[in-house]
Amino acid sequence: MPPSDLSSFLDGAPGAGPQGRGAVDPAAAKVVLGKRYEIFADQPLVQLNTATATAYRAADKRDERADMFAYVCRPGLPPRSDIMGALKGVETPALLRLRDAGVVDWPLNRAHRAVVLFDRPAGRRLMTTLDDRIEPMLDEAITRQVMQPALLALKELKARRLFHGCINPTNIFMRPGANSTVVFGECASAPSGYCQPLVFETLERGMAMPSGRGPGSVADDMYALGVLILFLALGRNPVGGQSDERVLQAKLDRGSYAALVGDARVSAMMTEPVRGLLLDDPGQRWSLADLDLWLSGRRLSPKQPQPVRRAQRPLSFAGRDYVAARSLAFAMERSPIEAVRIIENGELETWLRRSMEDETLADRVHEGTQSASSGSGGTLSDRRLARVLMALDPTAPIRYRGISVMPEGIGVALAEAVSTGVHVQEVAEVISAQLPIFWISVQGVFSPEHVPIVKMFETARNYLERISPGFGIERVLYHLNPGMPCMGAMVVDEYPQELDDLLYAMERAAERPDRPTEPLDRHIMAFILSRHGGINERSLLGIGPTGKPLERVLGILDILFEIQRKSRAFPLPKLCGWVATMMDPAIERYRSGTLRDRVRDELAKQAETGAFKNLYVIVQNNNLVQRDGAAFDLAKREYQLARKVIQHRQRELDQREKFTTGIGRQVAAVVACLLSAVILAAIVVGGVA
Amino acid sequence: MAASTGGRSGQGRNLPVPVDQIPALGKGAAVPRAGAKRPANKADKAALIVAVCLAPLALFVLPTTVLFFGGMVPTIVSFVADRTQEKYLPMIVGSLNFCGVMPAGFELWGGAATTDRALKLLADPFNMAMMLGAAGLGWVIYTIVPAMVSATMVWRNEQDIARWQARQEALVSEWGREVTGDVEQLPGLD
Incomplete structure (x- = not known):
């Protein structure tokens, strides 16, 4: 049996069926996860809350001294279930230890929620908000209390190919004591980079919306560490009071170091790591090895950022002159009508060739302009603008009609869009316009990591083009987010992540009086197909918009039979009973009234066994259908014989x-x-x- | 329903009664109209020849001829009265009338078989009563038995119709209106 929740996934324990998930303890407002950890819903820890999760006290049944807490995650945003297994193995004092994760029936919401359990941090946050002002830390303290633990934590994460993505002073805890070190907070309860303030993100990731940043790298964590050092050295936010857009613009115009440090005074000792860590070119940025060397006492030669190519003559756009392609692309995103004008009248391309004298860039822009017609979705001008922006700034995210996403962040962006109902169409158009593939094509260097991304988005586009149940945007959602629970309206509160979870959730939904007319909606179908592709094509066509009632009910039964066989979720008497009541079109195939009654009775009887196989055998009995048809023909002949005999006898009487x-x-x-x-x-x- | 049949088309195995075995359904039972003139045929000619040949014999046994001719007058009357081709009335009356004459015949043949004696026997009231009574019995049979047979046949047909109608209702109940085949007629049953 596949794991029914993250807990069993982590533990390698078998799923425990419909009651196997975290269950509510009726004696108190607490739930039990994995038969070991207790989470107390009546003991919130407000000071540990994050933007996407609320914290509650937790306890370990096997270890009474363990002081733990649990994050109850916000629905609609998938936690980073892909890294939890590896994160559970990280045991370093510099990082909040993840104990367990799973799905529980959360009493406060009367719905299932993903929870992540951590050891409770002993101290307080370095800052409660980024606008806090604290006593500037001395260089020695930053080095010993922050940078050394950071190096330790990041080394551990790198060894497991993990990206933290949430290194900022509001997610770092200082242990009590004068000489204590910091503990880096959690990074698993929300999608990668979702909770990271923009100032701590690199220029490229910062341009993406929080849900579209995608998985980052250690280099991104190193950048965040550089910003953190700057915060602690100054005791405040160096760009406090500035809007995110202004910060981004400043980073674009002057580079991150200059934009963040500005006129602030940073000690000579700290200048070197801050400058090295804030380099915008990830290839130039300090690595863990560089930081380790610096902490060991070796002083490195300061790295200078690569000069940005500038045009000889500026391009006047939206009331401002631009000499760099990247800044221009950033401005064009914000003035799309004007941007389309300079693209379509050729002004941009001419400027690139004559003033920028960058034929490669001009060719790339030209290709983006021309290739826009090959995709579908949205308007041609929107697609063209998106491609031109990618050509001008290849490392920036895909920017299309107000959304901004990295290719690998499209999945989470879509998850958030589906849960909030905002920007779903735009995300779908990004995929159907093949923008992720163009993004990869404009990258300067080929990376083997891009190959699966191309394949993933080709598949997603194919799914998007099919409108039948099991495909469309819902299928893309589960294709791009393998850990995404099923969002079907009937089961969304049950947080089903695997097929057996889904079936048990549907079993409970079948008992509700407000259940829908049919058990399979588009989300459930897409979820099923994404978890189990071996569904008969005929069944899929049957439940499609052109399917007749008989084909529809047979398709539903076929699919449920198949996934029950696959998931081994058994028994499901309520769900079987529900499906059995839908079988009228299948029963009507039989001409004999007696046979219909018998089949109906038998379906009701077999539904109680909770096995779709038993229903399937009754309904899909072609031999019985043929025999019924033959008997019907005989009955018709007999009726006509009776009619003739009666006529004859009547004539005799006459x-x-x-x-x-x-x-x-x-x-x-x-x-x-x-x-x-x-x-x-x-x-x-x-x-x- | 379960009775088997060797139906015309060989497909009606479950039909209760084979189509061609239903009484008077398969084979035509046309009855000629009463009083219709019939053309002379070979049988009539043969009867005429037999009558001509028997005429000398009748003269040879004249007393017997007188006795039987006189005694079977009711048969002759019935023969004349019955205008049907089948002549059931003279057949019925004649057979019993003959039985009524036979005792007088035995009495004639038991003594001197003269014409006078034959006339005396004819005039005997007892013999007369026997001859006419036997003929009358024939008339009674001819009147009553067909009526009884007709009543029986009507009853049987009505029972048959009721039984088949009940079967039709059962079929509709079991298979629905489609089984009536009003939309689609199956071939081979006309």
Whole structure:
């Protein structure tokens, strides 16, 4: 049996069926996860809350001294279930230890929620908000209390190919004591980079919306560490009071170091790591090895950022002059009408060739302009603008009609869009316009990591083009988010992540009086197909918009039978009973009323076994259908024979005098002859005697 | 329903009664109209020849001829009265009338078989009563038995119709209106 929740996935324990998930303890407002950890819903820890999760006290049944807490994750945003297994193995004092994760029936919401359990941090946050002002930390303290633990934590994460993505002072805890070190907070309860303030993100990731940043790398964590050092050295937010857009613009115009440090005074000792860590070119940025060397006392030669190519003459756009392609692309995103104008009238391309003198870039822009017509979705000008922006700034995210996503962040962006109902169409158009594939094509260097991304988005586009149930945007959602629970309206509160979870959730939904007319909606179908691709194509066509009622119910039964066989979720009597009540079109195939009643009774009886196989065997009995058809033909013949016999008898009755004149007189003649023979014989015998 | 049949088309195995075995359904039972003139045929000619040949014999046994001719007057009357082709009435009356004459015949043949004696026997009231009574019995049979047979046949047909109608209702109940085949007629049953 596949794991029913993250807990069993982590533990490698088998799923425990419908009651196997974290269950509510009726004795108190607490839930139990994995039969070991208790989470107390009546003991919130507000000070540990994050933007996407609320914290509650937790306890370990096996270890009473363990001081733990649990994050109850916000629905609609998938936690980073892909890294939890690896994160559970990280045991370093510099990082909040993840104990377990799973799905529980959360009493406060009366719905299932993903929870992640951590050891409770002993100290307080370095900052409660980024606008806090704290006492500037001394260089030595930053080095010993922050940078050394950070190096330790990041090394551990790198060894497991993990990206933290949430290194900022509001997610770092300082242990009590004068010489204590910091503990880096959690990074698993929300999608990668979702909770990271923009100032801590690199320029490229910062341009993406929080849900579209995608999985990052250690280099991104190193950048965040550089910003963190700057925060602690200054004791405040160096760009406090500035809007995110202004910060981004400043980073674009002057580079991150200059934009963030500005006029602030940073000690000579700290300048070197801050400058190295804030380099915008990830290839130039300090690595863990560089940081390790610096912490060991070796001083590195300061790295200078690569100069940005500038045009000889500026391009006037939206009231401002631009000399760099990247800044121009950033401005064009914000003034799309003006941007489309300079693209379509050729002004941009001319400027790139003549003023920028960058033929490669100009060719790339030209290709983006021309290739926009190959995709579908949205308007041509929107697609063209998106491609031109990618050509101008290849490392920036895909920017399309107000959304901004990295290719690998499209999945989470879509998950958030589906849960909030905002920007779903735009995300779908990004995929159907093949923008992720163009993004990869404009990257300067080929990376093997891009190959699966191309394949993933080709598949997603194919799914998007099919409108039948099981495909469309819902299928793309589960294709791009393998850990995404099923969002079907009927089961969304049950947080089903695997097929058996889904079936048990549907079993419970079947009991509700407000259940829908059919058990399979588009989300559930897409979820099923994404988890189990071996569904018969005929069944899929049957439940499609063109399917007839009979094909539809047979398709539903076929699919449920198949996934029950696959998931081994058994028994499901309520769900079977629900499906059995839908089988009228299948029962109507039988002509015999007696047979229909028997089949209906048998379906109801077999539904109680909770096995779709038993329903399937009854309904899909082609031999019985054929025999019923043959018997029906015989019945029709018999009916017509009866009709003829009745007509004939009626005709005879209408001419009943013929009975008298015909057979009646014949009988009378026979009677008379027989009587005569008897009398004659008697006379002869009497005469002789 | 379960009775088997060797139906015309060989497909009606479940039909209760084979189509061609239903009484008077398969074979035509046309009855000629009463009083219709019939053309002379070979049988009539043969009867005429037999009558001509028997005429000398009748003269040879004249007393017997007188006795039987006189005694079977009711038969002659019935023969004349019955205008049907089948002549059931003279057949019925004649057979019993003959039985009524036979005792007088035995009495004639038991003594001197003269014409006078034959006339005396004819005039005997007892013999007369026997001859006419036997003929009358024939008339009674001819009147009552066909009526009884007709009543029986009507009853049987009505029972048959009721039984088949019940079967039709059962079929509709079991298979629905489609089984009536009003939309689609199956071939081979006309």
